[in-house]
Amino acid sequence: MFKFTITHQDSKTNARTGLITTSHGQIHTPAFIPVATQATVKALTPAHINEIQFDAVLCNTYHLYLRPGEKIVHKFGGVAEFMGWHKSTFTDSGGFQVFSLNNGLCTVNDDCVEFKSHIDQSKHIFTPEKSIQIQRKLGADLIFAFDQCLDIKADYETTKKSLARTHAWEVRSLKEFRKLNKDKKQALYGIVQGGRFTDLREESAKFISSLPFDAIGIGSIFGDPKEESRLLVAHALKFLPVEKTKHLLGIGAVEDLFTYVELGLDTFDCVLPTRLARVGYFFVRPESGGKIENKFRQRITNLRYKEDKNPPDKYCPCYTCTNFTKAYINHLYKADELLFYTLMTYHNLSFFYRLMKEMRDAIEKNKFLTLKKKWLQ
């Protein structure tokens, strides 16, 4: 099942709160969706993710197709059940990984893309139909149409050609999805592409809006240069139906989340909080010195934390910050201990959960801009 309800529209911006309902529960939006690439959020248990209060995670189709394989996941009742996560899941289409992990070495034509496994170099082929079939077996509640992910720096002609192919692939994705999803268990996101060209983004937004997708994703927005990215998304949004929920793929910097929530985006996924955690960066709130200039983060590996009795962020109520000091986490890092990854990831995801929760609360009080100013001034 799938339903999206806008629960409150901010009076001063396009920001809104909403509720996505799936067979596994509800997702309060705007929401940050932690990435669980291989059916696990790296270094945390599902109990941790639940404790932080996340409503959903996003798994990668490419990785799960290669290992353990969608057939095994299907036998376990779908990826949520397989990983012991009892709430909602997204899967991406596999497109992004096929193109990015193959580093330009995949072969693509109008019908399909051929790529090599990053695990054993074996050859594989994805078509839009195949991506949907795999995602059907993986059984996430919310899935994505198969698109061609292009370098954002690609020129106009290349982008235009790629967009035509992406649109054809999305029509094929939708057709396959309608064939397989007779039980209405899953919902399909169409994806707006168009690179860095306003007219192509407009064309894509209009095209995707004309199709009966349940929801809409916006792809290949990488956040830099920030103003150019913002204008592209803002322009595309003019041609997208207000009532459909919208996901911005791969975005997770604090200032970007404010930018795109303000424009009316509902959900976001990004490996940033978890990946940065594992290399030693922890996020800090404005009260603790977080600001755009330092990207709201500090590095726990810094020598000056060796005897620091404070938690990573003393204004953070998470398990890590209420129980451990920077000195201890610094020690775990130097001692190469596994607990380092867990405590850091727990904090960073808690930071993003709370940021989005504060945005939701602010929107409901028509105070989104006040919150944004507090964080970004």
Next chain:
Amino acid sequence: MFKFTITHQDSKTNARTGLITTSHGQIHTPAFIPVATQATVKALTPAHINEIQFDAVLCNTYHLYLRPGEKIVHKFGGVAEFMGWHKSTFTDSGGFQVFSLNNGLCTVNDDCVEFKSHIDQSKHIFTPEKSIQIQRKLGADLIFAFDQCLDIKADYETTKKSLARTHAWEVRSLKEFRKLNKDKKQALYGIVQGGRFTDLREESAKFISSLPFDAIGIGSIFGDPKEESRLLVAHALKFLPVEKTKHLLGIGAVEDLFTYVELGLDTFDCVLPTRLARVGYFFVRPESGGKIENKFRQRITNLRYKEDKNPPDKYCPCYTCTNFTKAYINHLYKADELLFYTLMTYHNLSFFYRLMKEMRDAIEKNKFLTLKKKWLQ
């Protein structure tokens, strides 16, 4: 503070239940003490250890002395506070690591042992006084006298000479301890050595009994050959005071725990459950096919578990076994995911917690031998 009370004496064997009281709480014995070498039980949070219901952990003095250094730990109020663990802690004396990690390359004389750091090859010297001073700063509730750990295969003359040195070191440890422990915060274990020679074990037991140690450890018993080890410990115990609590260092195989609980030992530490977890072995109860022949363990990495919908042990009520399948954990292993270490360690430690809990319950009902038979037949 320190107190040991025997709460029940089994009517048919020397097994007993007891209660060790420290400034951080109580330890129900017989107990398995998980090892937290570098101030963390590898792959688990302190909340996990608490959830499994362990009363205490054991940290390694050698490791914490080298990193982060006992002075830093002291500034944080001791190792329990440093690691966010709010219950009791043990530290060993550092002796075992100095000798075993230096692979025979340390220089030892009657006064001290000189060794190289395994981290940066820097030179260090431990004396009995130094070990106690470090352990005082680390601030564990229960600490050990500094001894010379000898290869169990050493000949009679070597062992006899080493024992004399160990005894002298223990006297010096005790003297230093009494000087530093005026506030009675910590308790000191004397250690019985004597290699594989019954008369030397007897001599050591008598000597250690004659000194005012709070408690007694038995060292250099490695479990094999099993009957020889059992006889050595059984003989030493004849000369040790019944009322003092006794710790067997480095023992953790299921059958050994039964053997030594039956003889009257109270506490045990061993890296086996945690180390084996990280290389893929999970422990199983007799109801699930665990027996001496398979060492009560199976290997999760086995291909046949790829689609296995059962938990590691369906008779185990732990977080891992109530939420995850062997297939999922097998996937995490192949995918090289950090959660693998956490789920495996959680299960193995839960297995040992429960085993000891069942022993305590059986002893209280004078049914220790019945339980032993159920497990070891």
